[in-house]
Amino acid sequence: MKLSGTVLDLNSTDYSSTLDPSYTMLEFDNLRVFPIDTESVIPDPPSLLPQTNGTVCSICADRATGKHYGASSCDGCKGFFRRSVRKNHAYTCRFSRQCVVDKDKRNQCRYCRLRKCFRAGMRKEAVQNERDRISSRRGEGHGLGTLSISVLLQAEAGTHQFAALTSPMSCDINAKKIAGVGDVCDSMKQQLLLLVEWAKRIPEFCSLPVDDRVSLLRAHSAEHLILGVTRRSLPYNEIILLGNDFVIPVSGPEIEISRVAARILEELVKPLRELDITDSEFACIKTIVFFAPDCPGLEAPQTVRRLRFQAQVLLDQATCEQRGRFGELLLILSPLQSVAWQMVESLQLARILGEASVDSLLQEMLLGERVAGTLEQRTGFDQPRRLHKSFDQPILV
Amino acid sequence: MKLSGTVLDLNSTDYSSTLDPSYTMLEFDNLRVFPIDTESVIPDPPSLLPQTNGTVCSICADRATGKHYGASSCDGCKGFFRRSVRKNHAYTCRFSRQCVVDKDKRNQCRYCRLRKCFRAGMRKEAVQNERDRISSRRGEGHGLGTLSISVLLQAEAGTHQFAALTSPMSCDINAKKIAGVGDVCDSMKQQLLLLVEWAKRIPEFCSLPVDDRVSLLRAHSAEHLILGVTRRSLPYNEIILLGNDFVIPVSGPEIEISRVAARILEELVKPLRELDITDSEFACIKTIVFFAPDCPGLEAPQTVRRLRFQAQVLLDQATCEQRGRFGELLLILSPLQSVAWQMVESLQLARILGEASVDSLLQEMLLGERVAGTLEQRTGFDQPRRLHKSFDQPILV
DNA sequence: TGTAGTAGGTCAAAGGTCCT
DNA sequence: GAGGACCTTTGACCTACTAC
Numbered sequence: 001m002k003l004s005g006t007v008l009d010l011n012s013t014d015y016s017s018t019l020d021p022s023y024t025m026l027e028f029d030n031l032r033v034f035p036i037d038t039e040s041v042i043p044d045p046p047s048l049l050p051q052t053n054g055t056v057c058s059i060c061a062d063r064a065t066g067k068h069y070g071a072s073s074c075d076g077c078k079g080f081f082r083r084s085v086r087k088n089h090a091y092t093c094r095f096s097r098q099c100v101v102d103k104d105k106r107n108q109c110r111y112c113r114l115r116k117c118f119r120a121g122m123r124k125e126a127v128q129n130e131r132d133r134i135s136s137r138r139g140e141g142h143g144l145g146t147l148s149i150s151v152l153l154q155a156e157a158g159t160h161q162f163a164a165l166t167s168p169m170s171c172d173i174n175a176k177k178i179a180g181v182g183d184v185c186d187s188m189k190q191q192l193l194l195l196v197e198w199a200k201r202i203p204e205f206c207s208l209p210v211d212d213r214v215s216l217l218r219a220h221s222a223e224h225l226i227l228g229v230t231r232r233s234l235p236y237n238e239i240i241l242l243g244n245d246f247v248i249p250v251s252g253p254e255i256e257i258s259r260v261a262a263r264i265l266e267e268l269v270k271p272l273r274e275l276d277i278t279d280s281e282f283a284c285i286k287t288i289v290f291f292a293p294d295c296p297g298l299e300a301p302q303t304v305r306r307l308r309f310q311a312q313v314l315l316d317q318a319t320c321e322q323r324g325r326f327g328e329l330l331l332i333l334s335p336l337q338s339v340a341w342q343m344v345e346s347l348q349l350a351r352i353l354g355e356a357s358v359d360s361l362l363q364e365m366l367l368g369e370r371v372a373g374t375l376e377q378r379t380g381f382d383q384p385r386r387l388h389k390s391f392d393q394p395i396l397v
Numbered sequence: 398m399k400l401s402g403t404v405l406d407l408n409s410t411d412y413s414s415t416l417d418p419s420y421t422m423l424e425f426d427n428l429r430v431f432p433i434d435t436e437s438v439i440p441d442p443p444s445l446l447p448q449t450n451g452t453v454c455s456i457c458a459d460r461a462t463g464k465h466y467g468a469s470s471c472d473g474c475k476g477f478f479r480r481s482v483r484k485n486h487a488y489t490c491r492f493s494r495q496c497v498v499d500k501d502k503r504n505q506c507r508y509c510r511l512r513k514c515f516r517a518g519m520r521k522e523a524v525q526n527e528r529d530r531i532s533s534r535r536g537e538g539h540g541l542g543t544l545s546i547s548v549l550l551q552a553e554a555g556t557h558q559f560a561a562l563t564s565p566m567s568c569d570i571n572a573k574k575i576a577g578v579g580d581v582c583d584s585m586k587q588q589l590l591l592l593v594e595w596a597k598r599i600p601e602f603c604s605l606p607v608d609d610r611v612s613l614l615r616a617h618s619a620e621h622l623i624l625g626v627t628r629r630s631l632p633y634n635e636i637i638l639l640g641n642d643f644v645i646p647v648s649g650p651e652i653e654i655s656r657v658a659a660r661i662l663e664e665l666v667k668p669l670r671e672l673d674i675t676d677s678e679f680a681c682i683k684t685i686v687f688f689a690p691d692c693p694g695l696e697a698p699q700t701v702r703r704l705r706f707q708a709q710v711l712l713d714q715a716t717c718e719q720r721g722r723f724g725e726l727l728l729i730l731s732p733l734q735s736v737a738w739q740m741v742e743s744l745q746l747a748r749i750l751g752e753a754s755v756d757s758l759l760q761e762m763l764l765g766e767r768v769a770g771t772l773e774q775r776t777g778f779d780q781p782r783r784l785h786k787s788f789d790q791p792i793l794v
Numbered sequence: 795t796g797t798a799g800t801a802g803g804t805c806a807a808a809g810g811t812c813c814t
Numbered sequence: 815g816a817g818g819a820c821c822t823t824t825g826a827c828c829t830a831c832t833a834c
Contacts, residue, residue, distance in 0.1 A: 107528040267691045312724035327709035330727040
């Protein structure tokens with residue numbers, strides 16, 4: 001820590017641009033409490049202020065001495081990361097894994113500091129063995145698998161963009177309308193189409209036989225709906241937020257719907273919020289759910305199994321060696337499956353009672369009923385098929 | 398952290414910025430502002446101190462262990478200064494603030510000792526905030542984790558012994574009889590009672606509130622049945638082996654039953670055989686399934702969640718760092734849950750069709766129907782309850 | 795051949811631990 | 815609870831290797 005580093009350094013840089021915005025926001029919000037009006041506080045000589053992102057440690061906001069292990073950081077965080085990785089340290093947080101990591105407090109919780117190192121982009125592979133050098137610098141594509149975090153994150157981002165065009169979300173949570181049964185069905189339909197869009201952005205999916213593509217899309221679509229609504233609802237306690245900007249309160253007028261909403265909040269939102277799940281982790285989980293090798297009628301189950309294997313190894317990496325975290329995330333899949341089934345049952349009931357008019361897409365994907373060619377039509381999968389009989393090339397954008 | 402300040406900093410006139418004005422330091426402050434004795438303004442020159450400079454504590458003349466907080470000092474004075482500053486101690490001198498501070502008498506007046514620390518050049522700014530705990534030394538008993546592999550293996554072994562007494566198994570697989578619906582129900586009942594025996598052998602289970610014990614036993618009993626039959630059937634390809642020595646072939650006379658058997662073989666036995674699952678891993682998985690924190694109506698869900706966490710960390714350890722193995726094992730839980738549900742549905746159907754006479758224990762544990770006191774009666778959980786109203790001690794052997 | 799960038803290493807002086 | 819002998823961690827500063 002150099003002398004010039006003061007609290008005022010915090011003013012100078014837009015941290016959110018250098019860090020994954022999904023996790024530390026809370027901490028940074030806290031930090032920003034003081035410095036919003038910089039001009040009025042002290043007119044610092046420009047020379048003392050870090051000019052670029054590169055001069056600030058993305059872990060603790062101390063002055064950075066360069067890029068280390070993949071993240072711009074100070075010597076302290078650099079040394080801390082190296083020691084932690086070399087000695088294979090397993091720290092535990094004495095609090096609730098939400099400790100603030102800044103220049104002053106960085107030594108107060110090693111668990112949270114190490115987590116922040118990983119999240120800022122430090123990679124343990126970059127720490128070398130004692131007394132030896134890595135020969136090839138640019139060896140970035142580590143691993144056997146073809147799936148990569150970046151592909152998954154891009155697929156996610158692309159789909160979100162796509163969704164933003166379709167249905168813009170309002171800002172004020174209190175202004176949102178409570179969903180009726182019809183709104184829920186609309187949202188589900190919309191989200192299922194987004195799932196197809198998402199899948200199309202994964203090259204490994206596109207290389208599968210067309211029948212397997214359809215099978216996978218149908219197999220766990222309900223879980224994907226629940227997963228999506230869970231992610232969207234992470235900030236809330238009493239409501240879940242649908243993709244079409246409607247909300248479902250836990251104590252709403254539709255008993256059956258609210259029951260599912262309550263389970264989503266209790267069994268999924270709550271634990272995931274406590275874990276403070278990252279975007280990468282979410283992307284991996286979605287992929288793990290998607291590539292379901294037990295899906296009935298699969299032509300290439302071993303390929304799907306291999307893809308799921310890659311995805312779970314990616315998730316393991318994404319959890320940054322935090323003791324128990326990988327397991328806790330995978331264990332979310334059980335309640336996810338359970339809640340998804342309850343949702344499907346509710347939908348079925350609603351249809352029987354005549355409360356909901358179930359679209360043929362919902363019928364095929366969620367209720368598992370064959371409606372001739374629905375999925376193929378909606379997704380454009382059938383077109384190339386007409387062209388050549390044994391089509392198995394990537395089709396889509 | 399670079400300590401740019403030198404001993405000479407004490408000469409600076411702005412005492413208020415370096416000294417806490419609230420208590421003892423204020424007096425020292427005053428001493429400097431109105432110097433009664435001029436020596437006290439500047440740190441004692443090393444030459445005036447007894448013996449050689451670096452090896453002697455400038456406060457008490459004990460052997461120094463280095464420079465601490467700006468003054469060459471012994472560990473005692475170092476620790477004393479840190480504690481005093483951290484805790485903001487305000488000492489007072491019982492005499493006339495002229496106490497001798499040497500190795501023998503340094504503990505006789507804390508006021509004079511602290512004053513001498515400051516005068517020797519120690520600066521309170523050099524004392525940092527509290528850090529994270531190290532706990533590398535004594536605390537290997539990792540306080541939280543009570544669950545251990547050996548307890549789980551013993552519970553397993555004990556239950557198997559118990560089972561061997563009840564129903565001995567024949568050796569020749571070809572000699573075994575094909576199970577009818579009644580045999581299946583008998584086997585399930587027997588296995589459920591064994592599940593209770595197993596649970597009783599886990600002290601952490603016995604320490605739970607009695608209602609939670611009952612809830613956990615009911616919650617995932619179907620999965621435990623499937624898990625048991627999976628393990629028993631690991632050597633086979635075309636049949637599953639029940640606990641009462643009957644078998645179910647995948648192509649048997651009972652279509653509904655065989656369908657479940659086929660899924661068990663395909664989705665559970667096959668992948669677990671490929672992984673060559675060990676006893677320890679199996680024991681952990683069983684425990685993970687058992688301690689289900691989302692189980693409805695739990696009094697102590699956090700305790701159950703902690704136990705499951707311990708179990709999954711144990712499983713992680715049991716996989717011996719083999720890349721991807723832990724994830725593959727946890728991902729078995731999805732088909733396990735799915736197959737278990739299908740089994741329950743089949744059972745329900747069989748009961749409705751009058752094919753099976755479902756015992757009240759099965760009814761309560763598998764079908765989730767409340768049959769007054771069945772579980773409590775069968776498992777002996779009610780006896781102590783009758784004895785005292787608010788019973789919550791471990792009951793069983 | 796130099797220089798920027800980022801690995802690796804060192805050790806004084808912080809920290810914490812735990813028995814007395 | 816405080817003292818202090820003893821051990822761990824931190825981080826400022828340094829060297830070394832590689833790519834341009």
